[in-house]
Amino acid sequence: QVQLVQSGAEVKKPGASVKVSCKASGYNFIAHYMNWVRQAPGQGLEWMGMINPSGGYTSFAQKFQGRVSVTRDTSTSTVYMELSSLTSEDTAVYYCARNPYGAGSYFEYWGQGTLVTVSS
Amino acid sequence: EIVLTQSPGTLSLSPGERATLSCRASQSVSSTYLAWYQQKLGQAPRLLMSGVSNRATGIPDRFSGSGSGTDFTLTISRLEPEDFAVYYCQQYGRLPTFGQGTKVEIK
Numbered sequence: 001q002v003q004l005v006q007s008g009a010e011v012k013k014p015g016a017s018v019k020v021s022c023k024a025s026g027y028n029f030i031a032h033y034m035n036w037v038r039q040a041p042g043q044g045l046e047w048m049g050m051i052n053p054s055g056g057y058t059s060f061a062q063k064f065q066g067r068v069s070v071t072r073d074t075s076t077s078t079v080y081m082e083l084s085s086l087t088s089e090d091t092a093v094y095y096c097a098r099n100p101y102g103a104g105s106y107f108e109y110w111g112q113g114t115l116v117t118v119s120s
Numbered sequence: 121e122i123v124l125t126q127s128p129g130t131l132s133l134s135p136g137e138r139a140t141l142s143c144r145a146s147q148s149v150s151s152t153y154l155a156w157y158q159q160k161l162g163q164a165p166r167l168l169m170s171g172v173s174n175r176a177t178g179i180p181d182r183f184s185g186s187g188s189g190t191d192f193t194l195t196i197s198r199l200e201p202e203d204f205a206v207y208y209c210q211q212y213g214r215l216p217t218f219g220q221g222t223k224v225e226i227k
Contacts, residue, residue, distance in 0.1 A: 110164040
């Protein structure tokens with residue numbers, strides 16, 4: 001069965017970077033786009049960006065352009081999201097979410113979420 | 121960017137009642153690329169509906185979706201205790217966006 005297992009909670013200081021991983025299993029890793037979505041405490045869902053694991057093509061929401069990087073390691077079926085120049089407003093749960101096929105698709109499977117806390 | 125506005129913010133209903141949730145887009149959503157998700161406290165969102173009205177695997181038929189263009193609706197025909205949660209709509213065109221959510225709470 002499809003599983004997306006994310007790395008554990010992180011605590012970072014303002015100005016630092018965080019890298020969250022999402023290890024996929026149970027399907028052909030390179031056949032499905034992967035997205036990153038975040039949710040601040042008590043708030044709604046916010047799409048950050050996506051990657052095509054086949055060729056590494058990425059696309060990001062304008063809000064995060066220049067501050068987020070999404071990469072993949074096909075040998076371990078893992079996608080990484082790195083967010084830099086953290087502020088307290090980046091405190092959130094970060095989810096990876098898989099498309100059923102290419103870009104322009106809904107999010108069929110979700111990871112369990114990773115809490116990132118930014119605090120001095 | 122397509123902005124999605126959900127209403128109401130909170131819906132207070134009793135088990136067995138009908139729930140009607142609205143999602144309005146700032147511009148036409150292309151090719152019926154509209155989905156709904158359910159999220160319970162402390163859990164990841166779960167896909168309910170894609171393509172406006174196609175239920176995801178395992179979703180009971182008391183959930184139904186409708187609409188086109190800029191106006192969409194999620195209906196829960198008879199609320200079960202496990203349906204009390206937050207619901208989000210999403211358009212999944214080139215740059216996906218979510219609505220701010222509707223909380224369905226027990227009256």
